Amino acid sequence: MIKKTNSIVEVDLSKLKNNLQVLLSNLDADTEVMAVVKADGYGHGAVEVASTLEPEVDAFAVNDLNEGIQLRKQGVAKPILVFEVPEKSTATQYRVHNLTATISAQEHFDWLPNGTSYHLNFDTGMGRMGFRPEEAQRISKIVKDYDNLFCTGIYSHFATADQPGSNFVSEQQKLFEQVIGYFPSELTTHVANTGASAFYSNNSFDMVRLGIGLYGYPPGETSIEGLAPIMQWKTRLVQIKSIVANTPVSYGATWKAPMDGYLGIIPVGYDDGLKRGLSGNVQIQINGSRYPLVGKVTMNYSMVFLGKDQFKPGTRVDLFYSDSDAWDWASKIDTIAYEILTSVNTKIPREYIL
Numbered sequence: 001m002i003k004k005t006n007s008i009v010e011v012d013l014s015k016l017k018n019n020l021q022v023l024l025s026n027l028d029a030d031t032e033v034m035a036v037v038k039a040d041g042y043g044h045g046a047v048e049v050a051s052t053l054e055p056e057v058d059a060f061a062v063n064d065l066n067e068g069i070q071l072r073k074q075g076v077a078k079p080i081l082v083f084e085v086p087e088k089s090t091a092t093q094y095r096v097h098n099l100t101a102t103i104s105a106q107e108h109f110d111w112l113p114n115g116t117s118y119h120l121n122f123d124t125g126m127g128r129m130g131f132r133p134e135e136a137q138r139i140s141k142i143v144k145d146y147d148n149l150f151c152t153g154i155y156s157h158f159a160t161a162d163q164p165g166s167n168f169v170s171e172q173q174k175l176f177e178q179v180i181g182y183f184p185s186e187l188t189t190h191v192a193n194t195g196a197s198a199f200y201s202n203n204s205f206d207m208v209r210l211g212i213g214l215y216g217y218p219p220g221e222t223s224i225e226g227l228a229p230i231m232q233w234k235t236r237l238v239q240i241k242s243i244v245a246n247t248p249v250s251y252g253a254t255w256k257a258p259m260d261g262y263l264g265i266i267p268v269g270y271d272d273g274l275k276r277g278l279s280g281n282v283q284i285q286i287n288g289s290r291y292p293l294v295g296k297v298t299m300n301y302s303m304v305f306l307g308k309d310q311f312k313p314g315t316r317v318d319l320f321y322s323d324s325d326a327w328d329w330a331s332k333i334d335t336i337a338y339e340i341l342t343s344v345n346t347k348i349p350r351e352y353i354l
Contacts (some may be wrong), residue, residue, distance in 0.1 A: 006267035007235035007319070009344060011044050012353045013052045015230040016214060020056055022226035023213050026197050031204045034081065034190060036211035037071070038063035043341040044215060044231055045350045047074045053214070054078055061209055065090055068099040081119055081153075085129060086111055094118075100152065104129040106139075109146045119153035120183075124175040124191075125168060126157040133175045140182040153188035154180055155209075161195035162220030169196065173203045180205075195219040217327055217337040229326065233319040233344065237286075237304075237311055239265040249303050250295025255280060257305065264291070264304040266317055271299045273343040274319070277333035285318040286311060 024033070035057045041049035050060055050071055059079040062068045065087075068080045081100045088111040094101045095116050103109060104121040112118065120139065123130030131139055143151050156176050160166040173191070180189050189205040194213035196203055199222065212219050216229035243249075243263045246256050257263070266284070270276045279297045283290040284304055294305045304317070320326065326340040 006238075007233060007272065007348050009044075009348050009350045010232040010234065010353060011048065011350055012230045012232070013048070014354060015216065015228045016044075016049060016052055017056065019214050019216055019227050019230065020053065020210070022224070023194065023197060023210055025226075027204055027208060032058040032188070032207040034059040034061050034207055034209045035214060036061045036193075036209050038067060038083065038211075039342045040067075040346060042212065042215050042338065043344045043346075045352070047071060047076070048350070048352050049214070050074075050076045057210075058207065065093055065099065069093065069097050072097045072099070091116070102129075103151075104131060106142065109142060109149065112149055114148040115150070117150040117152050119155055119188075120151060122154065122156045122176065122179050124156040124172040124179070126159045128157065130156065133179050136179040136182040143183070151183075151187060153190065153207075154183055155189070156191045158191060158193060158196050161193055161200065162218070162222075163195075164199040164222055169200055169203070176205075193219065194224075198224045212338060215341065217325075217341075229320070231320060231326070231341065231344075233348075235266050235268045235317045235319060237264045237313055237315045237317060238267045239313060240306070240311055241265070243305075248295075250279075250298060252296055255295045259307075261308050262306040262310050263294075264306050264311065264317075266302050266304060267300065268319065269298045269300045269302055272345045272348060273340070274302060275329070275333055275335075275340070275343065278329060281332040282324060282329060285321045285324070286315060 035053045037046040037050050037060055040046045061081045064084045065082055068082050083102055086101050086108055091111045092113050095113050101112055101116055101118040102121050103118045121130040124133055158169055158172055160168045176191050188207055190207035192204045192208040194210055197208045216227050218224045241263050243257045245259045248256050268274050274297055276297045282293050291304045291306055293302055295303045326337040329340045330337045
């Protein structure tokens, strides 16, 4: 795959390590950490993120089998939990690559080959995959029957831990405590995510799964002091043209120049991850000054009104910067930072700052 050269994503690995330390400060010293690097490390580069964090964490989590295999091929040695429902046709790959499967339905016991390690997933309120809590006793007996497989952990997912003070978190915690009571105490238990580890106490169990916080963002609208976004997104002006007052710009002609001035063209559009809903809603930065994105974002290009300022083609443009990051973009189009980050096209080169 040929990388696009119209923009570049910089990932600051020193900030990544600092974010981990910030999150660790909320945990007991003996709590283990599973770093979540699914979706290519939330768009930051799973291999580079995992390689940086491996000396500091106890395990990793990915969504699918291919993500886990990629990490193994790149030398990541720590345990890797795969969240997805296992596929019968590819189940042998868990053993081949020493990956930990998730069992969330009874038929999965029959799909995994002898010697496969797995964690049990219980649905305590997320309403997604997982056994029901009332099935715990029955499942514990099945685990004993399938002694050809190795159960090494039990987990669940909080649904509202991004919201401080949610009563539903404590309800799920109580259900999970009931569930794990049916299983051997040596199994690793985990349910807490970034939000739970930062906003709640007494629910970390043996391990916490840290995801969005590692990348510098809180899971919801409540900030976590000390976190810093690790991604910067930069592009350049490819063309500057004069524009007269009342000239329409882009599809639909919904925006018109308020005065005579200059229009800048940047080679980034919704194909790159600059959401169309951000049309007219964000400002980019050039040489420390802010300029509005105007007209409709198109597939491959977007327009910036420069007012009376004129720049040369090739001038750097900052899309993510201190006052405009993935959280800011998300708030303008009623979504979450996760979606913005994972939408940044993987064809855009990533550069890593140590």
